[in-house]
Amino acid sequence: MKTIIALGSNCNQEENISKAQTLLKQRFKNVKFSDTQWTEPIGITSDKFLNCIGTLETEMSLTQVVQCLKEIEQTMGDSHENHQKGKVLIDIDLAQYGEKIVKEIIWL
Structure with a gap:
């Protein structure tokens, strides 16, 4: 099934996106990533986000x-509590699964 995911981080951005990509490559051998993109936070006060699409x-x-995506977030130490404080170590959202749009990518 063709699948699209979105990654984002606003804390140690380059390091966390890179680590998430490595963990995703271990689970999904054929995953490919877009170039990263810096974006302003939406709906929270925080540092800029670094994002990419997989x-x-x-x-x-x-x-x-x-x-699987939630397990990777947890492995990296991300939590709901951190998100409530505006600290996003890593957020990996399932955007599309086959023809089904699961979640809109708001930073695109």
């Missing part, structure tokens, strides 16, 4: 992909 093909179900 595309991949997977046989996993939508639920399995979401779980």
Whole structure:
């Protein structure tokens, strides 16, 4: 299934995006990433975000992909509590799974 994900970080941005990409490459051998892009925060007060898009093909179900992305976020130490404080170590959102739009990418 063709899948599109969006990565973002506003804390140690380059390091966290790079680490997330490495972890994603371990789980999804065919994942490809766009160039990174700096964006202003939307809806929170924080440093700028560094973002990128990832595309991949997977046989996993939508639920399995979401779980995998959440596991990577947790492995990197990200949490809901950090997000509430405006600190986003890494955010990996499933944007599209096949033809299904799962979440709009607001920074594009």
